[in-house]
Amino acid sequence: MSLADLREAVCEANLELNRRGIVLYTWGNVSGIDRESGLVVIKPSGISYDEMRPEHMVVVDLENRVVEGDLRPSSDTRTHTVLYKAFPRIGGIAHTHSVHAVSWAQARRPLPCLGTTHADHCSGPVPCTAPLTPQQVARDYETETGNSIVRSFEELDPVAVPMVLVAGHGPFAWGTSPDDAVRNAVILEEMARMATTTTILAGTPPPLEDYVLSYHYERKHGKNAWYGQAPSAPKAQGDGTGRKTGKV
Amino acid sequence: MSLADLREAVCEANLELNRRGIVLYTWGNVSGIDRESGLVVIKPSGISYDEMRPEHMVVVDLENRVVEGDLRPSSDTRTHTVLYKAFPRIGGIAHTHSVHAVSWAQARRPLPCLGTTHADHCSGPVPCTAPLTPQQVARDYETETGNSIVRSFEELDPVAVPMVLVAGHGPFAWGTSPDDAVRNAVILEEMARMATTTTILAGTPPPLEDYVLSYHYERKHGKNAWYGQAPSAPKAQGDGTGRKTGKV
Amino acid sequence: MSLADLREAVCEANLELNRRGIVLYTWGNVSGIDRESGLVVIKPSGISYDEMRPEHMVVVDLENRVVEGDLRPSSDTRTHTVLYKAFPRIGGIAHTHSVHAVSWAQARRPLPCLGTTHADHCSGPVPCTAPLTPQQVARDYETETGNSIVRSFEELDPVAVPMVLVAGHGPFAWGTSPDDAVRNAVILEEMARMATTTTILAGTPPPLEDYVLSYHYERKHGKNAWYGQAPSAPKAQGDGTGRKTGKV
């Protein structure tokens, strides 16, 4: 994918975030990475969705230096680049302030896997980061936010759990592409909404049985995943990476 | 109804599910059955609603063999066929991941009948299935999901209670036709939403009195049901099967 | 107002109920009365909003006899006529199954006045009826529903409290006209929604102080009400009856 195509994909993914109704004003940002060159394309800071065009996207390298673009990159850029460096298999990242995901992050609670909707998209609970210390905030808040996410994945596979809650802040989601990252951000909000409502009904609801969780996750994402259509099928949903998406 | 008509009805019912706003991405599926031939028409797996057309629908027999269609059928197909075999009077089935119905399923609670909105459409509580065992999941998850639903109806009439909650998963609803099944899926979500809110207000709310429940159910679905219009009335809602629908 | 105008007003008020998003399918009904002739115009039973036209409206007298119209009147007609007979100053009635009002009715709780939004439109708590006895249901359910509402107003002015919750069922609202009744049904749902959320935050929230309640109610509905515009003002909201409406 050329850098021009990536600009377009990142711009489109930012607009999709808005169309899905999970951002208010400009409260979200999506980026994508070209792994060959190590360049990251990201939304500029504070630009309205109404006006956003591919040429507004900012190109930075993994050391956060602006390589192309007249606008300032998103102020969360350093968090994105930490994740790209730590998670070499991801191709896009989306950050939002969607209400239910933020609420779990504000409650400082990992999102438990309570049902197959969650299991279809994420292989276990969504972790919640530890709060930053005053020293971390003073040193480099955005970079340390990225580091706290990475520490939450020491024993987790970020491809199987493509999302996180940052304590007191909100969600980050990622995927094989900017578009896939946005899809995971939308799905995380729905998973969180279901978990909130289930909490109202059951206090501390029972987690989904492990063997159902892995069955559901594997039928979508495992080696022998069989839902969805073969690549040649007309209009099948997928991202062209071999990782299948969409619910049957 | 010809198979071509059934394809169109099933496609339209899937699109209606989306228009009613109770599915995210492709998280739902609707089927219909031609009882004469025993053929089932069902949504293909993972096809976007934007692109869905009648010719994409897949035809299977009651042993889950694809009879017509180039695409893979919904991965929940085996659950649908179990229900068609066990419930000979139903003509369509809809499965969704709508938020409130899923939340009751995740809380593993049957949906109590708390008011006349519920009683107008369902003759008692909506059952919640027992969880599957590891053996059942390993043997044939989708078929066993259907079996667990059927077991929940051992003492219930699936025409009078046209919906179920699958524990840790979500709702299935059915009806005389694909369109009627979708209507019941939409109504189940509304019943569940009301029950969630009532739970917030009353903890364990009192069930609707039995004699009010049966009065409401009978005035819509009983032998002498009198609401709605006579069949010849212009544009009266109904499904042509003699079972009247719609609220007065 | 001629009967033809009333048909149009009642049809339009039913459509407005739908546009405001507080009815699902055909779950609502609105009527209006011509006090001179004692004739009531009401929505027919089970007709879709998409198809509804003034000529579908049914005219009945206060003894529930159909005077004009080929369709069956709403099955709740007898409840409406009881209210028109008992409350001589009202001109329209709206019945819905809106989620939050239904939830308070299902919780069997009167809606407390917790703030000025409520006080602007209703001079105190919204009563919740007593449940019907088996004898009342057997005798004439719809008429007895009306009677139970009337009993709830023995010590209340139905003009100052233009709404009620029927236990285990849902809300009825009324007003000077069909349009005003719909407005009160919409406002009741919003009042109920706020009360639900306040209950989440405060358990048993404090009622609004009496002297604030009466101040707010009087500035809108009292003899010296001063908000809104004089009758000659362009496009001022009002219903032409001298009772002012709308929030300042």
Added chain:
Amino acid sequence: MSLADLREAVCEANLELNRRGIVLYTWGNVSGIDRESGLVVIKPSGISYDEMRPEHMVVVDLENRVVEGDLRPSSDTRTHTVLYKAFPRIGGIAHTHSVHAVSWAQARRPLPCLGTTHADHCSGPVPCTAPLTPQQVARDYETETGNSIVRSFEELDPVAVPMVLVAGHGPFAWGTSPDDAVRNAVILEEMARMATTTTILAGTPPPLEDYVLSYHYERKHGKNAWYGQAPSAPKAQGDGTGRKTGKV
């Protein structure tokens, strides 16, 4: 800004309140002030949003005398003028009955700062006023409402905390302009919605750490605020006053 421009800005800000979906019927009002002349432009009382045009706006002075306009000003006008006199740095005020902000006001609870969404827009908890006494209500309810707000800010900077909850009533928000005031009213509703959901999940959730709160607030509003774009950037969000707005 000429008075004609201010009329247009105030009219547009009132319409924006409606477009954002946080007012029902005419339940909101926005004003703006021309600090040079001391004249306040405010929405007229009870005019429908559908019909609202700049020439309907009413001009009053700080003593609440109508200077221009044929319509009656909003009945909350005296509350607005109290705030303009007490808070000399604000240029616009918005009042709504948005559901979650009203619910916190009805629960008589200040809105705690639980996360960075709040911290990005408000430098600490949103205060809730003390209830008015019977004497205050009898004397001059609207003026005393303004006074109670001002008392809540004795130790707070109204630029850093641009919003308040009036006990038993609802929110007022303000800003550098009518448009900025509306933006803060919309954001307050979203902050309140998140805090409601967090309360469901965590009972009494932990407040955001002070050092994260001030970091987030300062990066947007401090002397060295760096998010958003430089003034010359195309389409950057901002209000031309040097105070930057929008989320990165």
